[in-house]
Amino acid sequence: MSDQQLLSAMRIFGLSETNQTDKKPSSFIYCTKQKQLDELLSNADSIPADPIQGSKIIYLDCEGYSLGDVGGKLGLIQLGFGDKVYLVDVLTLPFSTSALKGLLESPSFTKVMWDGRQDYIELLQGHGIELKGVLDLQLVEVQQRRLPGRIGYVGLRGMSRAFSELSLSQQRDSGIDLNRRTQSLSHIASTKL
Secondary structure (H helix, E strand, O other): OOHHHHHHHHHHHHHOOEOOOOOOEOEEEEEOOHHHHHHHHHHHHOOOOOOOOOOEEEEEEEEEEOOOOOOOEEEEEEEEEOOEEEEEEOOOOOOHHHHHHHHHHOOOEEEEEOOOHHHHHHHHHHHOOOOOOEEEHHHHHHHHHOOOOOOOOOOOOOHHHHHHOOOHHHHHHOOOOHHHHHHHHHHHHHHOO
16 A cells, blocks of 8 residues: 555545645535435445555545443444545444445445544444454555564554654655644643643
8 A cells, every 4th residue: 555545544534624735625525314314325335446446445434432341332423535534333233334335345446444443342242243354454554664674562542643754755645734733732731742
């Protein structure tokens, strides 16, 4: 996976709500109604296959309380493809996991994630969904920085740290609003003091 593909995926996962190349705001659809869920599934079927991967690419992330743990609760499934991001409110639409099962289990769709371990466990154990065709970018990042011939512990990095270690030109070319990212990181740092 190229750095550009990694940066594109990072953009989908919410590091930016603005694409700097065309200054258009991202399109978020908050799914709380059956009609919106139907639109998501219809649009997913029409995604063209990636010419390099040979499959359709969907960016996936889940949010909730203690995902993958006993007593954990899934609250939101985020699916990004094309120029849209769908935020499926699982609490409002409890049947949505059943509706998304075919899509999430289909090997015809590559599900791109960052550190998808807890999401995978929650979907499998809590909702009977066995993700197939998963590409975890955190593992790709580990593979890219692994030193040849070196054996031993390799630490996992968060997406923000992986991004911050790219060259400044790669960060600028990513389309991520660097001023907004800096403001967010400054706010996070000040709340930890």
